[in-house]
Amino acid sequence: MSASFDISEDTHELNAEREAHAGTRARLKLLERTLLHFVPRDIIAFLGKNSLIDVELGDQIEKNMSVVFTDIRDFTSLSESMTPQQTFSMINSYLSVMNPVISAHRGIIDKYMGDAIMALFPTTADDALASGLSMLARLDEYNAGRERAAYAPIRIGIGINTGVLMLGVIGGGNRMEGTVLGHTVNLASRLQTLTKTYGAPLLISEHTLYSLSEPEKFLVRHLGRVKVTYNTNAESIYEVFNHDAPKVREAKSKSLQKFEEALALYHTRSIARAQPMLEDIVRDNPDDIPARVYLQRCTDYLSTGLHTGSEDYTEDETGLQPDVGHSEIDSHHQDLMSLISALREAVINRHDGVNELIATLKIKIEGHFDFEEQLMHTHHYPFAADHIAQHRSYKHFFNKLSNEIQTTGCDPWYTGYRIKLFLSDWLLNHADRDDRHLGRFLNERAALTLSDIQQD
DSSP: OHHHHHHHHHHHHHHHHHHHHHHHHHHHHHHHHHHTTTSOHHHHHHTTOSSGGGOOTTOEEEEEEEEEEEEETTHHHHHHTSOHHHHHHHHHHHHHHHHHHHHHTTOEEEEEETTEEEEEESSOHHHHHHHHHHHHHHHHHHHHHHHHTTOOOOOEEEEEEEEEEEEEEEEETTEEEEEEESHHHHHHHHHHHHHHHHTOSEEEEHHHHHHOSOGGGSOEEEEEEEOSSTTSOOEEEEEEOTTSOHHHHHHHHHTHHHHHHHHHHHHTTOHHHHHHHHHHHHHHOTTOHHHHHHHHHHHHHHHHOOOTTOTTOOSOOTTOOOOOSOHHHHHHHHHHHHHHHHHHHHHHTTOSOHHHHHHHHHHHHHHHHHHHHHHHHHTTOTTHHHHHHHHHHHHHHHHHHHHHHHHSOOOHHHHHHHHIIIIIIHHHHHIIIIIHHHHHHHHHHHHHHHHHHHHO
């Protein structure tokens, strides 16, 4: 009897211990699932970790992504009219309808910042832009519900940029956080802020435009140029207006060339020519807010002499080519910038030899891109896919401009402006951003190879 009792007691203790372990494992799994609400599983995977437990301070990796920033307009005014409970209820209600839209387009919500969202799209720029447009469409549905409940509708601004960024873990002491850093992130945030300036709900960068695999699906027009910091190159920004009301969208499409001509005139201080063009656009389409913004800038210039928004335009950029750290690539850039400058001058001044310059430039562009792409292939450059996509888009815009020059009667001065915008300005930024990154990668590979040879 005593032995039997001892065995029964041991079995009871063993079962109790198993139940305790099972309960502990269940609580740990619940804790991990809860923590994953704060740190997305995708971020952990990008860092090459299997679990949040494996993540350490300083873990980091470079990735090419599109970054989307959104923000509720006039949120401070809205919140001042609500109680704290109403404010948080409104924010959570809004975020709960936007979250599935981002996920449906293969996006990852990196963080919420009050009423703002920062989302990452590791797939394509097309996904990021489609998500932005879908968010605006979903907002219309959400606002219809708010209006039925006698609440004021809300408006948002969305900024999208694409490029290489640093993803990793920062912090100190008892607090760590996964985040993304770099110029790509900063410009996306700046674009979101500029949606307020231009009265446009969705702005993208030139890098995002050139990263699109199907740019013809989107209605896009140039709105200006911006510097993130004083020591960076100005970059072109574009309004995407697919989501505008049908009549507004149709009018913007119809006046697209006139609008961009007016902007070109404004930014080169030909205000007397720009103003009547903008007046025509606003008269035909009073809801074209960016046109109204530029018309007001013309009025302000004529009354005060203040030329707002043109600080980031440089007329001659032939001497601004960056040193990317690879002598042959640098030499190619110098040749290309010289040819583009010559083409622009020939078009503006109606000189002979335009067709010959186009033919020469086409050969040089093809040769330069082929050379870079062979380097990327040979050295297994990890960001080759996006870099090559940029090349493909550049050739697309070059061919489009070439056809315009050779087959249409476009205004020479406006065509010259577009040559600067789509060819020289883009090439300068591509060299400073993408080619410099490639050059650094190639130099690091060369240094490692030399070190291996010396050790042998």
